[in-house]
Amino acid sequence: MRPIFTPVLLCLLFLSRHTDAQQFIGVSANDYTGIQQMPYNPAYVTAAETGTEVNVFSVSxxxxxxxxxxxxxxxxGHFDGTRSGKAIEGADYFKENDNGKKNAWGNIDVLxxxxxxxxxxxxxxxxYTRMRELSSAGNLDNNVFQFLGDPVNVKYNVPFTAGNAGFLLHTWGEAGFAFGAMLYNDDYHKLQAGVTVKYIAGFNSGSLYTKSTDIVKNTADSFKKLSGxxxxxxxxDINNYMDNDIGNDLSSWFSRNGHGSLALDIGMRYTCYSDYNPNKxxxxxxxxxxxFNDIGSILYRADSGSGTYHVDLNKLQTYHMQREEFEPIPEYLKRMVKDSVLEKSSNAxxxxxxxxxxxxxxxxxNTGxxxxIQSDLTLNLRGSKNDVYKxxxxxxxxxxxxxxxxxxxxGMPITYLSLNTMNIGTVLRVGPMFIGSATLISNALRRxxxxxxxxxxxxxxxxxxxAAHN
Structure with a gap:
């Protein structure tokens, strides 16, 4: 794979080395307990109405x-967890070549x-205590994306723009304190509300973001123009994510680089019953x-090399921009400035x-x-800032x-993602244990x-x- 240095291309190279996770898609709201729903809606803390609830662990x-x-x-068959078995483009993985913007995502959530x-x-x-990691990259124009790796279906000597595109990695922990109240209860109608105040501690983060970068390539290994x-x-500790040792990724979870702050969740829940039995x-x-969840932010200490850069070059070979395999990010950026590939306009x-x-x-x-039949909508309310990808x-x-x-x-969750992706999965609960996947069935049917x-x-x-209502 030929590394090509632009803000966005490097973003996707970051992500291609990282796979993480997300939430409990399809776990029911009327479950054996409600505590696993509490971090997503604090009104579910009132499920303790029928007895104390304990989460031993939950991970997705x-x-x-x-x-x-x-x-x-x-x-x-080949990925062994150490990243030693590298995938080969054109054999183990393939590029998509539709006209849509290209994106990638991953999250991990440990309750x-x-x-x-x-x-x-x-x-x-x-x-509750919780550990989370989120990574995302996207909004990359398909024509620019095709230059990544082994260039295929590319258009040379044609100008393209990568705009409002980038990458983000964010790892943080939190301790939540939820408070809920039963606002109304006549045994046929219940209205519950809750609020969670949580202390959040930032561990590490990294972002690459471009408002606009213009690209013209004249060969697979050279640029005719690169400006943006x-x-x-x-x-x-972001360098730990750039090597081949997955253990370094996990160790960075315990290296704190962010300030502590407070965040907020608020929620309500209404339930309607057709009958009431005090004994059942x-x-x-x-x-x-x-x-509304995750209202808050974290302030981080930036490492050397952080800041805003500009590039305005003509007729440049891509090897001038390649990063050495074990080269730290600050040293790489310093070398790019020294070689006049980049110009640094501000520090952070x-x-x-x-x-x-x-x-x-x-x-x-309840259909009988x-x-x-349960429906769930999760709507993102975060966009990119002037300096950080969303x-x-x-x-x-x-x-x-x-x-x-x-x-x-x-259960059988059927999920539609905002990027025109549909998955079908399954979830099973036996007593206090639940296990599932939102993609199990659809992946079994795909090559x-x-x-x-x-x-x-x-x-x-x-x-x-x-006894009480569920």
Whole structure:
């Protein structure tokens, strides 16, 4: 693969070396416990109405792209976790060549020990710990994307622009303190509300972002023209993500480079019941929940080399821009300035990264007996700033038909992502244990894969002595 240095191209090279994860897509709102939903809507802390709830662990992982498709046999048979088995373009993975913008995404979400409990009549509290990592790259023009790696289907001596494109990596931890109240309850209608105040600690982050870069190539190995801007912001341990040792990636989770701050989640939930029995828990007719999540940001200390750069070059060979395999990012940027490839116009001593703020809507209906249909909307509310590529989840819509009893649940989430990607998966809960994947069924039917995910969790309900609605 021929490395080509522009703000956006380097962004995708970053991401091609990284696979992370996301949320519990398809896990039901009317589950054995509600505590695994508490970080996404604090109104679910009121599920402790029927007894204290404990999350032992919950973890999920997702990675996807609309830019590449990977051979299933390589993913399942050759990737050994150490990144030693490098994929070969044209054999193990292939570029997409439609006219749409190219994007890639990945997130990891680990919910650690958590508990929710009753404080007073109609007042509930919860405490949880959580570790998250988000990576995204995108908005790259397809014509520019085709120059990456082994150039195919490319157009030479034609000007193209990479605009508002980039890459972001963000790793942080949080401790959440949720408070919820039962605002109304006549046994047939319930209205619950909650708020989570959370302390967030930034571990590391890196962003590459270009407002506009003009590119004209005259051969596979040379530029006729390269002109534009680049904002580079990163913490000191971002180099750990650029080598071939996956252990360094994990070690950076414990190297804190960001300030602490506070963030906020708010949510509400309404449930409607057709009947009431004080001696037996009954399912609702339907429920509706809304929330705003991750309102806040983190300030980071920038490493040397961070700042804004400009490039304005003609007739340049691409080898002049190649980064050596183990060359630290600050040294690489310094060398580019020394060789007059880049001109640094400003330095940055710090930068701020927003949390992936979202609006979430959940609607769940009991279609009869043990059968339900749940719909979930996650809407991204974050865009790019002038210097940082957007720190955001993908917007998505999921419909999950499911069969659910007290100790058993089977569901089939059907998810549509905002980048014209559809997946079908499955989720299973047996007692306190749940496991699932939003892509399992669709990937089983495909030869090539573009999305991959999985999640699992163990939550426990310590029920009180009286019955209540679910």
């Amino acid at each position: 992982a997702l990675v996807g792209s609309d830019a590449y498709r990977f051979e299933k046999k390589w993913i399942y 650690g020990p958590a508990v929710s409990f009753k404080i007073a009549p109609n007042i509930y509290g919860g405490v 801007d680049m904002t580079v912001l990163y913490t000191s 828990a009954l399912p609702y007719l339907y429920s509706c929940a809304v929330s 001593s710090s930068f701020r990264v927003g949390l992936p703020t979202t609006f979430r809507l959940n609607f769940d209906i 007996g043990y059968f339900y 720190p955001a989840y993908l917007s998505q819509f999921t419909i999950t038909p499911r069969f659910e009893m007290k100790h058993l649940m089977i 090539d894969l573009k999305n991959l995910d999985g999640y699992a969790g163990l939550t426990v309900k310590l029920r009180s002595g009286h």
